[in-house]
Amino acid sequence: MILQGKRVALPSPPVVHKQFEGHAGATPDAVAVFCAGQQMTYSQLNAQANRFAHFLTARGHGRGTKVGVCLDYSIDMVVAILGTLKAGAAYVPFDPSYPAARLQLLLGQVPDLVLIVASPATAGLVESAVVEVIDLGQLSGHLAGLPVTGPDVPVTGDDVCYAVFTSGSTGMPKVTEVRHEGWFNLLNWLTLEYGLHAGSHNLVVSAFGFDLSQRSLMMPLFCGATQYLMASRNFDAAMAYRMLTQHEIRVVNCASSTLYLLVDWETARGGDALTRLDYMLFGGEPLQVERLTGWARREGNTCTLLHQYGVAECTDVATSYDLADYRPGEHDIAPVGRPAHNTDIHILDERMRGVGAGEYGEICISGTSVGAGYPGGTGPESERFTTVVVDGVPRRLYRTGDRGHVNEAGDLVVAGRMDAQVKVRGMRIDPTDIERALGRLGGVRQAVVVVGHTDSGETELIAFMVPAGDDLAEKDVRTRLLESLPRNMVPARFVNIPRIPLSPHGKADRAALADEFRNQCAGSATTA
Amino acid sequence: MIVDGVLAIWRRELQRDDISIDDDFFSLGGQSVILANIQGAFIEELGVEVPVDQMFLNPTVASISAYIESLGTVTQ
Numbered sequence: 001m002i003l004q005g006k007r008v009a010l011p012s013p014p015v016v017h018k019q020f021e022g023h024a025g026a027t028p029d030a031v032a033v034f035c036a037g038q039q040m041t042y043s044q045l046n047a048q049a050n051r052f053a054h055f056l057t058a059r060g061h062g063r064g065t066k067v068g069v070c071l072d073y074s075i076d077m078v079v080a081i082l083g084t085l086k087a088g089a090a091y092v093p094f095d096p097s098y099p100a101a102r103l104q105l106l107l108g109q110v111p112d113l114v115l116i117v118a119s120p121a122t123a124g125l126v127e128s129a130v131v132e133v134i135d136l137g138q139l140s141g142h143l144a145g146l147p148v149t150g151p152d153v154p155v156t157g158d159d160v161c162y163a164v165f166t167s168g169s170t171g172m173p174k175v176t177e178v179r180h181e182g183w184f185n186l187l188n189w190l191t192l193e194y195g196l197h198a199g200s201h202n203l204v205v206s207a208f209g210f211d212l213s214q215r216s217l218m219m220p221l222f223c224g225a226t227q228y229l230m231a232s233r234n235f236d237a238a239m240a241y242r243m244l245t246q247h248e249i250r251v252v253n254c255a256s257s258t259l260y261l262l263v264d265w266e267t268a269r270g271g272d273a274l275t276r277l278d279y280m281l282f283g284g285e286p287l288q289v290e291r292l293t294g295w296a297r298r299e300g301n302t303c304t305l306l307h308q309y310g311v312a313e314c315t316d317v318a319t320s321y322d323l324a325d326y327r328p329g330e331h332d333i334a335p336v337g338r339p340a341h342n343t344d345i346h347i348l349d350e351r352m353r354g355v356g357a358g359e360y361g362e363i364c365i366s367g368t369s370v371g372a373g374y375p376g377g378t379g380p381e382s383e384r385f386t387t388v389v390v391d392g393v394p395r396r397l398y399r400t401g402d403r404g405h406v407n408e409a410g411d412l413v414v415a416g417r418m419d420a421q422v423k424v425r426g427m428r429i430d431p432t433d434i435e436r437a438l439g440r441l442g443g444v445r446q447a448v449v450v451v452g453h454t455d456s457g458e459t460e461l462i463a464f465m466v467p468a469g470d471d472l473a474e475k476d477v478r479t480r481l482l483e484s485l486p487r488n489m490v491p492a493r494f495v496n497i498p499r500i501p502l503s504p505h506g507k508a509d510r511a512a513l514a515d516e517f518r519n520q521c522a523g524s525a526t527t528a
Numbered sequence: 529m530i531v532d533g534v535l536a537i538w539r540r541e542l543q544r545d546d547i548s549i550d551d552d553f554f555s556l557g558g559q560s561v562i563l564a565n566i567q568g569a570f571i572e573e574l575g576v577e578v579p580v581d582q583m584f585l586n587p588t589v590a591s592i593s594a595y596i597e598s599l600g601t602v603t604q
Contacts, residue, residue: 232579232580232581234580234581234584235560235580237564237580238577238580239579242577257560260561261560261561261564425560458561475551475555475556478554478555479554479555482554492559
């Protein structure tokens, strides 16, 4: 089974910052970015990004190197991203809300990292003995003397534009690289498919490290619109809703769980800031469509809901579906639609053969979206990148590990994972990564992390711990884990257990653990 | 007292009574949905929009109450 995306020719070279530069030339006085009451026009942003690019090239950084960006959402962040691309280098987002220990672990995973851009508030988090850390506060004076015209570094579509962290199954997070051509293709597809234009102003509501944030950051700059940033490290429903009310924002990209928060906010308090939008693009986890239907049917609602699917390894979004076409009850799961331009979806069996129409298999992606992979290209995870022959032509293909099928209407439906990997609020999470952190706490002999569901159907992590001595206090374990893991990886519940049940194969029996937890809840009247 | 109003909101939204003013929101199992509900309740019941970042920096009833008090805008 194969779903083929439309074939669309891209300019040469298909590099994202050239598209931005085109707008800077055509509409220099249009506002490019707005954050915390400050703004910068296209020509100002272009000039400042050029200076930043000169700063990098003067130090010998460019194609083949990576620049870490550990900044809060700000105009400076956008300057650093565009400047890095203009220098021919790739950027790596480091979320400054992460604990320093986690950031240190992450930056050790990035080969060719030559520099980290930080701010006075974030520099301490990424202090490094091996990588130079530049404080933007001290940099501004330095940039002032540099040329405002670009260094004009030749960049090809095959060069890496950014790399983001993704979970694997080995217990260690790793970076996956995205190519300019893939990113350009994604933004070009969304722009053409949905008629985005210079008025398609966008509000970024997702965390910086998230792959969808890279698209959300660049999309308005790709179509000549304004990028609105929230001066907040964490998703802030009140602030987001206030900005949507005060500014002419037309587009929001987010994880489905963030969409519920926004919809709940508007439903509870009235207002029409969301229903007035042109588009909300979301996905990353099973959609609870019933949480949207009441709001979606409100009179005068002009907002088109685009349910999307993709993986970080293949430039974030691979398919898109207009939920207006969805009749709840018709299918069990809301579809994620059809492929991006120049991108194909394959449903393959375990021997890499196409399954029949409607049959389930592993979702695989080929075409322009496929990224450059994991740097180094070794290890079991790299085998997910392989080759497939389509119409006699070999194409790179990525096996996502997601399970799905193509329905009668010809739309992709995602039905979970082929392995134990889980998604919580749109972020792919490797339970062994959390188990490792639990093991390091001391007092934990063994730990197994499984997925449960709340009463409202949301995914949550449950940690089962075999204590080395006395039972471990939930509060204490959680507080200590927060020192080494991002918040979304810290389990919602902790359960002490005398031993981990094993499956006949001698592995932890995750299904038995989930049952055990349900029994405990049923027997406990105090469980919230 | 602001702290009484904040504590009542926390107990209601976290659906538990065993909360003291020095307990950490996240150690109590607090998550994004509850955080947004608490933020909304602060607006409606205390008349103040507390940035979520401040709720992360002040994750106890005692500390967020002190923050709200420092704004000096609460009408009670």
